Amino acid sequence: MATSRIVALLAVVPLLPFVLILLLQLGLRALGWHLQANTKERKEAIVRRVEAERAAVTEHQRSQEAEDGWEKIEKSGTAENGHPVPDDWNGVVGFFHPFCNAGGGGERVLWAAIAATQRRWPNAICAVYTGDHDIERGAVVAAVRNRFDIALQEHSLVFLYLSRRNFVLASNYPYLTLLGQSLGSLVLAYDAFQLLVPDTFIDTMGYAFAVAFCKYLFPKVPTAAYVHYPTISTDMLESLDDTTGDRGIHSGAGKGLKGTGKRYYWHAFAKLYGFVGRQIDVVMCNSTWTQGHIRQLWKPKKASSSFATIIYPPCPVEELEKKIDLTPEGEKQRGNTVLYIAQFRPEKNHSLILRAFAKFYHATKDKPKLVLIGSVRSSTPDERHVYNLRLEARELKVQDATTFICDAPFSVILDHLRTSSIGTNGMYAEHFGIGNVEGLAAGLVPVVHNSGGPKLDIVVPFQGLPIGFLADTDDDYAAAYARVAAMSAQERLEMRLRGRASTKRFTEEAFARKWVAEMETLVGMQKSR
Known part of the structure; x- marks a missing residue:
């Protein structure tokens, strides 16, 4: 009798990892349902507010009977042949960009992406998750116009203020920095979803772990990532053995016991990073170099020439x-x-x-x-x-x-x-x-x-x-x-x-054209789900 129990137990042991994974997935799904239920009223309130502001803007335009900047944006949701776009999608696009007020090239990408989305889908809502608590919407819109010459549709732009941005600061992780920041981004993503669960979720800063987390919490929410720079790359791994000193700040860092430890850590993190990246629906890269590393590290289950599309950053x-x-x-x-x-x-x-x-x-x-x-x-x-x-x-x-x-x-x-x-x-x-x-x-x-x-x-x-x-x-x-x-x-x-x-x-025009093409995929996925 005891022997048969032992045999039965040994037969079940190989299944334990799959059972644990299933339980984890169910737990994340349950957490996702909880977050959606808790943020439903806030989402409805945001939609009502934006619709009211949009109606006020439309009425003002009619009374002025003039074609100003906002009117151009409202009218720009048209097909290339000048006819109205048949699909007037009005969902909520969540842009995960915790440092949106930095004013650099990454922020130019963010604002250009939002402007292109607003032109194509004038009735959509663009919500930016940010840790910059000292910004005000009107001031940001004006600053973006002055600094980048990018016109945003103010009434459909929403800021959601994160309270746990410190979890992604490199200074908090003197050791195992890559892993620490990546796991910290999960905390920050949870902070974001407590504020609002969007209809589509896009990371524009490089937090792949946050996007994968969204996928497990909300399987029906399409996800995307615009990758400026892979968190880890094969070039970084190769630089550990470099002897010239000109292959980045980690050149030759693979020597000795400490270097061996760094090597094992980086290779293990690269595998984890690859698993995380494979969970993302739409991947966009800023260059051929980035695309090459992302394709090599993320390796999608179904290889495709369209995976990790190159969309060059908009330049002035x-x-x-x-x-x-x-x-x-x-x-x-x-x-x-x-x-x-x-x-x-x-x-x-x-x-x-x-x-x-x-x-x-x-x-x-x-x-x-x-x-x-x-x-x-x-x-x-x-x-x-x-x-x-x-x-x-x-x-x-x-x-x-x-x-x-x-x-x-x-x-x-x-x-x-x-x-x-x-x-x-x-x-x-x-x-x-x-x-x-x-x-x-x-x-x-x-x-x-x-x-x-x-x-x-x-x-x-x-x-x-x-x-x-x-x-x-x-x-x-x-x-x-x-x-x-x-x-x-x-x-x-x-x-x-x-x-x-x-x-x-x-150019910004070239960026907008390619961005909208990828957004079309996300919108199509959201509607089908």
Whole structure:
């Protein structure tokens, strides 16, 4: 009798993992039903408020009988042939962007995505989950218009204020930072769903764990992720064995006992990250480099060429074209100046550019200049980093030819874009590099790192002709700088014009068109479910 019980127990043991997984799934579903029930009244109240504001806006437009900015947005929900869009979807789109007021490239993507969604579905509601409690809707709409020249439909924009954003701050996890922030995003996502359960849920900051959590809580809510940079990449894993020191801040970190531990931890996290990513319905990437890593790590169950679509970030190409003329007269205003616009952080590898510039500077009679422009986060190591770079410039004997500009306003940046000749970038495996696009649109000849987005997407031949140069080492960079300086004014101008023409791929219009196509998929899924 005892033997038969033991045999029966051993037969059940292999099933225990599946039973536990099933219980976990049922538990998450029950939690999801609870959250939907608890937030139902708030959702209905938000819908009523937006409908009332929309009616007021419509009435105001009719009384004015004029076509102002909001009227254009209301009327823009039309098909390409000018006929009204047959599908007037009015669901709630939840945008998970806890740091929406940062004002960087990621935020430009967020606001451009919301503007495109509002134009296509004027009756939809765009709800932004944010931890920025000091923002007010009208002020944000005005700031987005002034900073990014993006017009938002104010009455259908809703902010939901998160209270647990500290759970995703890297400073809270001195060890196992990747895992800590990822698990912290689950807490923040739960905070978001306690406020509102949307009809579709989109992460635009890189919190894949939060999106997968949504999927398990609410299976009928379509999910999407716009990936700026994978949380972990195969390049990061490979950098552990690098000996050059130029493959990111983790170069050579795989040595010794500590390095071995980091290696096992990173590989284990990469597998977990892949599992999480496979739960997301629609995946969008900002570059070919990001797409390659996401496809390799997430590996969907049904491989498809449409998985992880590339949607380039919207860049202010048209604005720079208007403000900077590329003419023979304009060429005379440009000096022999190398310009590097990037945050003052170790991963941007300013040191590589300093070493390269020093070799270029000391090898030519026509002494060039180097201008480094970037933001510096207060109360962070950034300030110490700038100090160390200044010391390095002095050691390289180029301090008099090197200018550091911290937290420059756009007007100052614009002046340097207009008067510099070369735009450079030293970061290894830059995921995209919007600064490189801006440099091309402004007419700079790019000399950038032979990796990542600059190599695969930006500094690529246009109509069969080169628009810039790629480099790996300081010798490569120095040689490329010298090559640009040796060109005739006409040759440089022709390259500048080709570079500008190539940036049409990165306009806000191109972004909006592709974004709406992916949103169509999400809306279709939501309606079918």
